[in-house]
Structure formats: structure tokens, C-alpha cells
Amino acid sequence: MRLLRSGAISHGFLVSRSPLAPHAFIVAPLWGRTMSLEPIGRGRTVSRTPAQSNHPPKKIAPVLITHSKTDIVTFMNSQSVKYLILGGGPSGLSLAAALLRAGIEDFLVLEKESSAGGLCKSEEVDGSPFDTGGGHFLDVRNPKVTDFLFSYMPRSEWDEYHRDSRIDVKGTIINSPIEANIWQFDIDTQIEYLKSITKAGCNMGDPMPERFTDWIYWKLGKRIADDYMIPYNKKMFAEDLDSLGTYWLNKLPDVSFEETLRSCLERRAYGKQPGHAVFLYPKKYGIGELWRRVADSLGDRLLLNTGVEKLDFKTRTVNDTFSGEILINTAPWTDFQSISGLDEAEMDAIHSLRHSSIVTEYHPEMLDTKSHWVYYPDPVLSYHRILVRHNFCPGSRGYWTETNLTRYEKNPDAPAFLNEYAYPMNTIGKQEKMAFLLSSLEKYGVYGLGRWGEWQHFNSDVVVERAMALAEKLASS
Ligand SMILES: Cc1cc2nc3c(=O)[nH]c(=O)nc-3n(C[C@H](O)[C@H](O)[C@H](O)COP(=O)(O)OP(=O)(O)OC[C@H]3O[C@@H](n4cnc5c(N)ncnc54)[C@H](O)[C@@H]3O)c2cc1C
Secondary structure (H helix, E strand, C coil): CEECCCEECCCCCEECCCCCCCCCCCEECCCCCCCCCEEECCCCCCECCCCCCCCCCCCCCCCCCCCCHHHHHHHHHCEEEEEEEECCCHHHHHHHHHHHHCCCCCEEEECCCCCCCHHHCEEEECCEEEECCCCCCECCCCHHHHHHHHCCCCHHHEEEEECCEEEEECCEEEECCHHHCHHHCCHHHHHHHHHHHHCCHHHHCCCCCCCHHHHHHHHHHHHHHHHHHHHHHHHHHCCCHHHECCCCHHHCCCCCHHHHHHHHHHCCCCCCCCCCCEEEEECCCCCHHHHHHHHHCCHHHEECCECCCEEECCCCEECCCEEEEEEEECCCHHHCCEEECCCHHHHHHHHCCCEEEEEEEEECCCCCCCCCEEECCCCCCCCCEEECHHHCCCCCCCEEEEEEHHHCCCCCCCCEEEEEEEEECCECCHHHHHHHHHHHHHCCCEEECHHHHCCCCCCHHHHHHHHHHHHHHHHHC
8 A cells, every 4th residue: 555646746746635625635545557658659669661550551652763772662662542641540540541431442541559540549558448638428419320339330339328527625525517506615705706707708708808818707707717717727728828829719618697597596507508517438348449349440541650750832742752643641740850841931820730639547546426427627736637437437447647758757666658749739820820821831732630730639530520521522532
């Protein structure tokens, strides 16, 4: 038995507190199996030629006519396809699978890692699935997307859950979203919060601000901003929040003051609830199983361990080896070490893109809660969210934390996974830069797709929808 280090902040001050009773210490059984921090999306960039890859080359095409020894080697290994897809996460895999369904076989997917699935991968940890990219739940609105996904993993293989997510506000744990659940605080705190909301800009008729931080005060009032939204978002993004815009806030729940008031009077939540109000999670697997199956369906058209390092946009050639008539990028634009063929404005758009990284870390304790996940705004704790695995993954135990990389201190006893590209940052001006970049690149036959290709906080169901639409467009052109 030993004291579990349940949190750490960047300057090395370690905190040992239980996530659900942060003022109590927890004593945990010693985690026997130590796994090193495994970089995902960083540090394992092995660019193998097709001959070295897990799958044999699909096509050999003469893209170079030369006589030097090096060029002859390149010639022998070069592959030219109609559609070259960069990145084998949900976006790249869905696009490839949708092309295949449309009868198009002339494509290749290049994936940097040794397995596909991107942020939606799972590993077995402590005898059960662990979603290495953080908490991933399926909540699909579009029936076409549902049919597509269920054709790989039928509905009978999923369990349905009604979201139970909570927030620890200074030691009081209430349901999320906070503005619909203020009624769960004691009466004095409710009055303070309500007074603060009445003075919020949106209730005083002030115009909506352009910056995210200003928007939080404008929309929710000072108390919710100071106690939850500002510290929580600082922890999650570890970014100067003032650099973020407001154009992406349709992702957040929208609860009016009247609904907040009504919820306090009637002691139940009112207002538009956040995403994943009802979600699916695999009965026997982690979320990664779905994407493993989609990847399997692609056979040798998916090349693993094939990171894009060098990219010529004009000729749509990758690593001097692969070329496509059409190139679809789903990998982070900023991950390519060498880019050619773009003008200054296009390069400037790429250089302006920012992202944040998170680490997921496993802890074996059973927590005394029914929540699926809990948010932690407390700046003393390094992590911002825990996912209570035993409440959505049958037969499992334990929970995992999500921590921004800049706040993370390695715990040698806890299995942990790094996701270098976790959140595309919604900085002011990004929308315009991305719109310019994407329309500019289309002229060269290059498309951006998905969370990184479009640099948007898309959930997995949305990237599938967009991939299906792009496949339809490509198939009909
Ligand atoms: C913490 C967290 C929680 C989330 N929760 C949910 C949820 O509950 N439900 C939901 O639907 N969605 C959720 N999402 C969003 C979901 O992860 C994304 O929608 C999905 O992963 C997007 O797929 P993608 O293929 O666009 O990007 P990714 O999954 O990031 O895939 C990109 C792929 O590109 C590869 N790649 C990177 N660089 C290169 C390179 N140089 N060359 C070749 N390949 C490269 C990567 O290895 C990866 O496989 C969550 C995301 C995060 C971070």
C-alpha cells in the first residue's frame, strides 16, 4: 500500500488527494505494472518505405525518370494513386472506407503511428480497455453516420448511457452544466450565483464580446467565471485564454437566466443540455475497437508507420515517394517538417495554427460515484477531468485523468499516454486563416478534412459525416 500521487502542478508541488473528496488523502493499492509514458503522435516518427511497411505497395508508378542510384531507389519505391490520404484517424479512415464503398480502390492512407485510430484508440490497461486519447463517447445525430458506424460495430455491441457528468466547485460536487444545476448548492451560494448572473453582460443588454474570457463573464457572470469557467479552461488549454475567440462556443450548453432561475425554484435542471446527453459505449471493448475494424477493412491500402515528413503541395508528393492526383490531409498541418510549393500567405496561415496536448493517466481505485466523468477547476490539481471507467466500461475498475501536458508531472507508477495533438486552439482570426488556406489549397487538388485538416473541435461523428460528404463529392467529380 502506498499513498497515491493524485495530482501535480507544473512547478513540482505534488498533491495527494482523492478526486471525489479532494480534501481527503487516498491510499491506493500499489500499481504493479509500470508503463512508460508512451508518446502518441510524437517521437515515434518512423518513415518507412513501402517495402518496409506492414503492407506491400499497392501500385508502382514511374514518377521519376533519372539515372542516379538514389533516384532509382526512389523510383522503385514510389507509389502514385488517385487519392492520397494523410492520417489514419477517424477522418482518414472514414474517407477511405467511404471511397471503398463507392467502388473507388485507387487510394492510399499514410499513417504515422504503428496503429490507426488517432485520438480514438484504446489499449488494454489493468485488464480492461483504456481510451488513450481521453474520454470518448458516441453520440451521433446523423442516421447515415449511425448506419455507417454500425456496419462495422453493430448496435448490439454498444451500451446506452444517460450522461452523468459533474463539477467539483470548491469541494461541492454538482451536476454539469453549472448554470442549470446551481440549485444543488446551499441556499446562500445559490443567491450569490444568481445575483452575479443578473449582472452578466448578456442580461444587461451588452453586445457579445469577441474574446473567450470576456464572453465567459458576459454570458455567465463573475461567480461562475471565477469559480469554474476561467480556471477550468486555463487548465484544459493551458493557454492565454485571451487569445481565444468566441466563434466555436456553440459547443457549450446554452442555458438562459430564466432557465437558471426556474431550475433553482423547481430544483431540477432546465435549458439546452450539453452534448452526449445520451451516449453509446462499447459493451466489451474500448472506443478504439470501432476504428480498429474500420482500419482492418482497408487492408493494404493503409500504410502504418508512414509519417508524412516532406510534402510538396504543387506536385502532391509525400516523402519523395508517394503522390496523389488528389491529396486529402487529415493530419496536423504543423506536423510536417518540410513543406514546399506554398506561397508566403499560405505558409503564414499554417504557422499561425496552435494546438494543445494532453496526457491521460490511469489509476486503479474504485471511486464512490455514479458519474461518468467529473470536471476539476481547482488549479491546485494538475488534471482537469477524470473519467470513471468502472461506470461505463462493464467489468472494469479504476479511472483515468486528463491533464494538459504543460501541467503534467510523470508518475512512475501510473500508465500514461501522451496525445501531442489533442485540441486545435480556437484563436482569434483562425477561422479566416483556415478558410483562406483551404480554399487556396483546393486549387492544387489538396483538401483538408477533420479535426486537424480543418483545425476545428470536431467530434468523431462530425468527422465521419464530413468524410462521407467529401467521398461523395470526389466520387461524383
Ligand atoms: C480529450 C478528448 C475527448 C474527446 N471526446 C470525444 C467524445 O466523447 N466523442 C467524440 O465523438 N469525439 C471526441 N473527441 C474528438 C475526437 O477525438 C475527434 O473527433 C477525432 O479523433 C477526429 O479524428 P481525426 O482523424 O480528424 O483526428 P485524429 O484522431 O487526431 O487523427 C489524426 C491522425 O493523423 C495521424 N498523423 C499525425 N501526424 C501525421 C503525419 N505527419 N503523417 C501521417 N499521419 C499523421 C495521427 O497519428 C492520427 O492517426 C475528443 C477529443 C479529445 C482530445
